[in-house]
Amino acid sequence: MSFSATIESPRGAKRVLALAALVLALAQPALALETTARAALMVDLGSGTLLFEKNADQEIPPASLSKLMTLAVIFDELRKGSVRLDESFPVSENAWRTGGAASGGSTMFLPLNSQVTLADLIKGIAIQSGNDATIVAAEGIAGSVPAFAEMMNRKARELGLTHSHFVNPHGLPDPQQYVSARDLVTLASYLIREFPEQYPLFSEEEFTFNGITQRSRNPLLPLGADGLKTGHTAEAGYGLVASVKDDTGRRIVFALTGMKSVQERAEQARAMMTAGLRGFESIVVAKAGESLGEVPVRNGAEESVPVRPGGEIRFLQPRGEGGGPVTHEIVPLGIVDAPVPEGRRVAQLRVLQGGKVLREEPLFAARAVEEASLLQRIQNTVLGHFR
Incomplete structure (x- = not known):
């Protein structure tokens, strides 16, 4: 099968370019799984393939899952150099009363008026889910909880989280604070990709501070998951955002929210993890560096330039299932004028199934x-009149 697109040729005349199309027997991924979670979403991180969703854009109370955004802001400030890991912040009365031992919620048990390093606060948030730790960090970085919440919302807008709004860094109930399963997976994916040095903290199963050892509540860590976070309030129910890799390095990320008990959360999380890892097979559509075709070049020493993807492109299909053909076409980004440096983005690889665009990936000049x-241009102009 082939596709056509009208473009300007190197000689200035319009012509129809036949676009090469690969045909693979791929099915659109569909996971045969039921979940009691109020909302859920799972993706394959490497390919970006959506594996499962249920009420993925429903706005729900985040509980402690909002601490993923708290950590994203902290990690971002560390990267900017605005704060240091060895920098210490004071434990205010607000942090002690709202998130400390007397609050009855998740706490790091920070003593009032003590000084705590940002490194310890990060562990207290990621592993112990300490509400007091989030307030101390927020006040230390932004000056106040409302100012830090605005930083959280700016980051949410930057990441394109369209169904999330934050009022505080800990996730305690507020009618104006909400997230969605889709936004949580996007946020988790951002943490995994952008902060490889900090991300291993999410796989640590316990942390001791001030003589008190607390374990992570993530039920999947003993089963091979390497993150990320659990959450619970009476309003939100029991939720979890998790990530796990298989032996080949394929990573899935998923969010489950609104379950009724710790046991239900653990059972649903195990089922989701098993289905995501074992229910699909990975198919390579294009290898890294592979030449997929050519795009015309105007006024170039050569009439066209070969194009390649920026990396390996993979798709998933349910194990043991075939499906309708998936077609791939090379679509130039308008007229490509010489000179063309190697690595310049010149086209898109468009993937379709049944006339529907499934995905688009950038293509780059391979050389x-x-x-x-001047002589070549004159020759091309003359020859163009006789073609």
Whole structure:
């Protein structure tokens, strides 16, 4: 099968370019799984394939899952150099009363008026889910909880989280604070990709501070998961955002919210993890560096330039299932004028099934094409009149 697109040719005349199309027997991924979670979403991180969703855009109370955004803001400030891991912040009365031992919620048991390093606060948030730790960090970084919440919302807008709004860094109930399963997976994916140095903290199963040892509540850590976070309030129910890799390095990320008990959360999380890892097979659509075709070049020493993807492109299909053909076409990004440096983005690889665009990936010039000499341009103009 082939596709066509009208573009400007290197000689200035419009022509129809036949676009190469690969045909693979891929099915659109569909996971045969039921979950009692109020909302859920699971993706394959490497390919970006959606594996499962249920009420994925429903706005729900985040509980402690909001601490993923708290940590994203903290990690971002560390990367900017605005704060240091060895920097210490004071434990205010607000932090002690709202999130400390007397509050009855998740706490790091920080003593009033003590000084705590940001490194310890991060562990207290990621592993112990300490509400007091989030307030101390928020006040230390932004000056106040409302100011830090605005930083959280700016980051949410930056990440394109369209169904999330934050009022505080700990996730205690507020009618104006909400997230969605889709936004939580997007946020978790951001943490995994952007902060490889900090991400291993989410896999630590316990942390001791001030003589008190507390274990992570993530039920999947003993089963091979390497993150991320649990959450619970009476209003939100029991939730979890998790990530796990298989032996080949394929990573899934998923969010489950609104369950009724710790046991239900653990059971549903195990079922989701098992289905995500074992229920699909990975198919390579394009290898890293592989030439997929050519795109015309105007006024170039060569008439076209080969294009390649930026990396390996993979798709998933349910194990043992076939499906309708998935077609791939190379779509130039308008007229490509010489000179063309190697690595310049010049086209899109568009993937379709049944006329529906499933995915688009950028394609880059596999080699440089210099500008044509004056003599070459004259020859091309003359020859163009006789073609």
